[in-house]
Amino acid sequence: MTNPTMVVSPVGAIRAQDGQFAVQVDAAFRPALKGLEGFSYVQVLWWSHWLDQPEMRRVLMCEQPYVKGPAELGIFATRSPLRPNPICLSAAPVMRVDVEEGLIVLGYIDAEDGTPVLDIKPYSPSSDRVRAVSVPAWCAHWPMWFEDSGEFDWAGEFVNAR
Template sequence: MSKKEFVINPLGYVRHNGTGFYLELLEKYAGASRGLEGFNYINVLWWANLTDGNEYRAILECEQPYKGAPEKVGVFATRSPGRPNPISLSSVNVLSLEKGKIHVAYIDAEDGTPIIDIKPYHPSLDRIRDVKVPDWCSHWPKWYEDSAVFNWEAEFISAR
């Protein structure tokens, strides 16, 4: 098998201006958001640029990241930004659209984070009725909306 390289170019950047979050699209991609009106959630794929280094890409296992989790957890069982390819996914609530900007309620990415793709959230494709998770995270919220009031800080083990 031959080695392949992939080129991913940013479509725009996550912005936080102190009062809110928005996705700022590069001018050449501004028209790509046409038709998103009516969708109140989108999936945003973004490049975890702050953890894009060889030391982060070499992380395959994490020391117990969550309380109650096994002592070691493979990175694919976490949402950690340190991973072989620093691609992250966030489902976000769309507040409003304007040319070249998608205003969102919140996104767990830093200001200036490159956006690599946007897809509409669609229940027939993205929602799954019977989801199974390990016991150590089974008490986490079942719905995105409940996550806002869940005490996530209590779930993580502080740096050792």
């Protein structure tokens, strides 16, 4: 496999302060927001910049991150921001879109203030939702729907959260 050079530039940044969340889109990309109004969710691809260190990019295995998980997991079997390329994906509820201000106000996103946003895609059930999903037994008790995740005891699922 060849190693092509890739250039990735942020289109904006996460704004997360005082329980308020938004994507602030850079002025050059604001026209790309047209038509996003009306979508209730977006997929936000963001760069885990705080963990973008050479040693963290080499992490391929992790010791039991989940209480009910196996003793060891490959990083691709986790949602960890430690990755060979620290690209993260979050589905986020859209509260409103302001094209002129370049603002997508979100109900919540699991990214820090100032996090670079690489891309934004509308969530579309026809391409993003899968009817017959299967997961390993160790995580089968996790919520099957995003809306149920807010009430779930996620802290109780992670070994280091105890």
